[in-house]
Amino acid sequence: MGRTIFDKIWDGHAIGGPSDDADLLLIDRILLHERTGGVALKSLSARDIPVSAPDHVFAVMDHIVDTFPGRTSKTLMPTGTEFIETTRAGAQAAGIRLFDLDSPDQGIVHVMSPELGIVLPGTTLICPDSHTCSQGALGALAWGIGSTEAEHALATSTLKVQRPRRMRITISGRLGPGVTAKDLALALLGRFGVGGGAGHIVEYAGSAVEALDIEQRLTLCNMATEFAAFSAIIAPDTATIDYLKGRRFVPAGGDWNRAVEDWLALSSDPDAEFDTELSFDASGVAPMVTWGTTPQQVVAIDGAVPAADDAGQTGAESRERALRYMGLEPGTPLESLAIDAAFIGSCTNSRIGDLRRAAEILDGRKVAPGVKAICVPGSSTVKRRAEEEGLHRIFQRAGFEWRESGCSMCFFAGGESFGPQDRVVSSTNRNFESRQGPGTRTHLASPETVAASALAGHIADPRKLAA
Amino acid sequence: MEPFTTLTAVAVPLMRDNIDTDAIIPSREIRSVSKKGLADGLFAGWRYLAIGGRDPDPGFILNDAALKNARILVAGENFGCGSSREHAVWALAEYGFRAIVTPSFNPIFRNNCLANGVLPVILDRAVVEPIARGLGAAPGSFLTVDLEEQELRDEVGGRWRFDIDTEEKQALLSGLDPIARTLQQSSAIASFRDRDAQARPWAYSSIGRS
Numbered sequence: 171m172g173r174t175i176f177d178k179i180w181d182g183h184a185i186g187g188p189s190d191d192a193d194l195l196l197i198d199r200i201l202l203h204e205r206t207g208g209v210a211l212k213s214l215s216a217r218d219i220p221v222s223a224p225d226h227v228f229a230v231m232d233h234i235v236d237t238f239p240g241r242t243s244k245t246l247m248p249t250g251t252e253f254i255e256t257t258r259a260g261a262q263a264a265g266i267r268l269f270d271l272d273s274p275d276q277g278i279v280h281v282m283s284p285e286l287g288i289v290l291p292g293t294t295l296i297c298p299d300s301h302t303c304s305q306g307a308l309g310a311l312a313w314g315i316g317s318t319e320a321e322h323a324l325a326t327s328t329l330k331v332q333r334p335r336r337m338r339i340t341i342s343g344r345l346g347p348g349v350t351a352k353d354l355a356l357a358l359l360g361r362f363g364v365g366g367g368a369g370h371i372v373e374y375a376g377s378a379v380e381a382l383d384i385e386q387r388l389t390l391c392n393m394a395t396e397f398a399a400f401s402a403i404i405a406p407d408t409a410t411i412d413y414l415k416g417r418r419f420v421p422a423g424g425d426w427n428r429a430v431e432d433w434l435a436l437s438s439d440p441d442a443e444f445d446t447e448l449s450f451d452a453s454g455v456a457p458m459v460t461w462g463t464t465p466q467q468v469v470a471i472d473g474a475v476p477a478a479d480d481a482g483q484t485g486a487e488s489r490e491r492a493l494r495y496m497g498l499e500p501g502t503p504l505e506s507l508a509i510d511a512a513f514i515g516s517c518t519n520s521r522i523g524d525l526r527r528a529a530e531i532l533d534g535r536k537v538a539p540g541v542k543a544i545c546v547p548g549s550s551t552v553k554r555r556a557e558e559e560g561l562h563r564i565f566q567r568a569g570f571e572w573r574e575s576g577c578s579m580c581f582f583a584g585g586e587s588f589g590p591q592d593r594v595v596s597s598t599n600r601n602f603e604s605r606q607g608p609g610t611r612t613h614l615a616s617p618e619t620v621a622a623s624a625l626a627g628h629i630a631d632p633r634k635l636a637a
Numbered sequence: 638m639e640p641f642t643t644l645t646a647v648a649v650p651l652m653r654d655n656i657d658t659d660a661i662i663p664s665r666e667i668r669s670v671s672k673k674g675l676a677d678g679l680f681a682g683w684r685y686l687a688i689g690g691r692d693p694d695p696g697f698i699l700n701d702a703a704l705k706n707a708r709i710l711v712a713g714e715n716f717g718c719g720s721s722r723e724h725a726v727w728a729l730a731e732y733g734f735r736a737i738v739t740p741s742f743n744p745i746f747r748n749n750c751l752a753n754g755v756l757p758v759i760l761d762r763a764v765v766e767p768i769a770r771g772l773g774a775a776p777g778s779f780l781t782v783d784l785e786e787q788e789l790r791d792e793v794g795g796r797w798r799f800d801i802d803t804e805e806k807q808a809l810l811s812g813l814d815p816i817a818r819t820l821q822q823s824s825a826i827a828s829f830r831d832r833d834a835q836a837r838p839w840a841y842s843s844i845g846r847s
Contacts, residue, residue, distance in 0.1 A: 185822070185825060185826055185829045186825065186829075191802065191803065191804050192802065192804050192805070194819065194822070194826075196826070196829060196830060196833060198840050205667070205722070206721065206722060206723065208670050209670050209671065209672065212670055213672070219816060225844050225845055225846055226844060248668065249668045249669055252669060252670050253670055256670040287843070288844075290839070290840065292837070292840075293840055298721055298723070299720075299721055300719065300720055300721040300745055314721045314745050315721065315745060315748065316721055316722075316723035316726070316745060316748060316749035316752060317672075317723040318723060318749065318752035318753065319748060319749075319752060321816065322815055322816050322819065325816045325819075325820070326816065326819045326820060326823075326826065327826065327830070328819060328826055330804075330815065330819070332802060332805075334744075364655060364715055364718065365714060365715050365741060368715070368741055368744075369744070395719075395745075396718075398715055398718060398741075398743060398744070399744075400744055419843050419844055420843055421838075421839035421840075421842050421843040422842075422843065425838050425839040425842045425843070426839070428838065428839055429839035432837070432839070464654075464655045487652070487653060488653055488654045488655065488713070491653070581659065581664050581720075582663070582664035582665050583664075587665075590688075600657070600659070600719060600720075602657045602659045602660065602719060603659070603660060603682065604659065604660075604663060604682045604688075605657075605659050608665075608682070608688035609688070
């Protein structure tokens with residue numbers, strides 16, 4: 171019987187072969203950041219357990235570091251320095267490559283890794299970070315773990331893992347103009363719920379997925395963790411090969427040719443069986459905006475806070491809580507909601523393509539008075555490239571702050587957050603209570619919608635502003 | 638890791654769905670590079686009256702005096718979703734929780750529970766909801782979680798069997814360190830890796846520094 175792309179990678183990494191129980195998988199790449207990686211390195215070192223294959227491990231500062239120009243190890247976050255210094259010392263002692271504050275390659279781990287070609291198709295990659303699923307966009311089996319599992323992977327180059335069930339979501343049609351992978355990810359969460367992928371590895375397939383560039387695929391896969399999935403994966407194709415070619419840590423010479431051959435052969439067999447098959451039509455997707463405190467509480471931008479239960483996925487108590495927390499009444503049109511802040515950044519939407527599309531909307535326009543607008547490029551490389559293209563001037567002239575790269579106000583990174591009851595339209599991935607600041611009300615959307623809303627001073631449809 | 642066998646303890650019902658790890662422990666409460674010192678930050682946004690404060694909110698269930706020694710948490714769907722921060726489990730465990738009963742867990746959170754000797758118990762919503770209602774009606778009631786028998790019991794004769802993977806069960810019962818167990822297979826791992834490096838040289842050559 172045919173196998174899925176997931177099965178092929180899994181079986182190829184199962185030491186002792188695949189079994190009916192948990193398998194011991196060889197781990198090809200380990201990524202660490204200073205919030206959850208430092209503690210893993212410290213804990214191993216306290217037990218005198220060495221890192222088994224330091225060449226396969228990469229560390230970066232993104233979660234605690236602040237994003238102000240001229241930043242140092244001393245961040246706004248009380249005790250933040252300890253996280254940075256512990257990670258730095260741990261990486262140095264273990265011989266792990268570190269992209270430190272001042273490295274030209276520093277960036278959000280899931281932006282930096284594809285950018286440098288650390289993640290490769292057909293590899294296993296883990297990171298103590300839930301959004302590691304993003305990197306499945308390149309055809310890798312990449313998933314998020316906790317710090318203790320990271321210790322195990324660092325010590326042994328393996329992880330003991332329960333085999334997830336296999337799901338394929340076939341997305342037909344094509345996204346309309348002004349509609350992005352972010353809107354697609356939110357629409358899928360709205361349709362299937364935040365528990366929709368539970369227990370599964372999700373393969374995204376179909377014409378709408380093939381049409382996405384690699385950055386958009388990263389955005390789509392990014393939110394698989396919000397779907398409760400083990401991870402997501404997209405079969406590598408020529409777009410994947412073109413994206414990776416020439417990047418720092420991809421193989422060279424004969425190894426490159428051999429790799430490309432292996433990668434292009436990596437796809438689910440036509441007769442592969444999935445435990446769950448879903449389908450979805452991309453053509454009807456509009457820009458999406460969340461109204462509640464879980465990403466499944468989402469509607470099309472021209473919609474209203476729903477009167478009925480959102481797809482039956484949320485219990486009545488949770489729903490009432492969300493309305494109260496967000497300060498909303500059922501029936502309120504999303505576009506009528508005035509905003510206090512606009513944020514473009516995070517591992518979901520901070521790559522060069524995201525910034526280019528937002529800049530196109532902002533070009534020659536001004537952010538509405540009273541709206542705090544911030545753009546945080548996903549990596550130092552993205553920032554440099556944007557500056558070479560003059561995008562920073564467009565953001566700054568419009569009234570956006572232009573920052574150094576990092577996770578920033580997706581949560582509390584760098585010790586910064588939005589204020590109580592601030593209504594923020596944000597290109598990030600989580601609208602949880604108090605995620606972006608104590609009492610802060612987050613509306614998730616695409617970078618285009620964030621840009622259009624910043625200009626309008628209320629939630630606004632970017633398609634109406636497109637040139 | 639402390640072995641888990643049978644636990645009889647006060648249980649707290651917290652039947653919200655999608656309780657995320659930011660709610661379990663907000664970022665601002667993770668102050669040091671340590672697995673300790675997190676219990677005070679547990680559910681900080683709900684448990685205290687003011688952000689950063691420590692005055693208990695009497696409306697939050699964990700502040701009910703009858704539930705002071707709670708060690709079992711009964712919660713809604715998709716428990717532990719969001720950030721992979723293991724601090725969420727460290728905070729729960731340090732507070733005293735050793736078992737969490739819910740219709741579904743986030744997968745990373747569930748593995749983090751197993752890594753810290755906290756037993757994840759999955760039961761149907763139709764089972765969990767009445768249990769939670771019973772606990773709500775009689776605050777301070779006990780539940781018993783029996784891992785060997787894979788059974789949850791209440792004080793009035795209710796018994797529910799739960800599933801858990803055999804290997805995970807053994808690991809919890811024994812409390813053995815998983816790294817030490819895997820390192821016993823070091824030579825098998827090394828020879829697998831040697832063969833793999835022949836088959837997939839590209840996965841190794843581009844990152845070697847020697």
